[in-house]
Amino acid sequence: MLSIIAALNDNYVIGNDNKLLWHISEDLKRFKKITNGKTIIMGRKTFNSLPGILPGRKHIVLTKNTGYINKNVSVVNDLSEIIKLKDTEEENFVIGGGEIYKALIPYSSILYLTCVHSNQNGDTYFPKFNYEDYSVIENEKHEKYDFITLKRR
Secondary structure, three states: EEEEEEEEEEOEEEEOOOEEOOOOOOHHHHHHHHHOOOEEEEEEEHHOOOOOOOOOOEEEEOOOOOOOOOOOEEEEEEEHHHHHHHHHHOOEEEEEEEHHHHHHHHHHHHHHEEEOOOOOOOOOEOOOOOOEEEEEEEEEEEEEEEEEEEOOO
């Protein structure tokens, strides 16, 4: 199964200059709890923006650069290899960035979203999607953000 986990604001912005625009401790804890022990899938730029390998997770980096090598991660050059994971029992998490979300949202069963109440501008966006295609399975409201989990109908 493919799932997506992302933090986005009211304008669907997820980042700027390969960085997150906010630091929400509870969001980071939720990300760790949900993805721990799982496979995380990301683009090369997202991987390079991480502080290092995230412990307790298998990392897959999707890149068009066929010469990209990193001994600490699995490198995949073909999107269709990632799409095949939608048919597995194990939950695999797409963690960014914008182009990877856009390519894989049609194949993702569950969206774990942190919706940040902010209008900050950025250069990277989460793709627009039809909420009617999903059922809400969690909606935890906070003052500055909401945790929303959506399951494809």
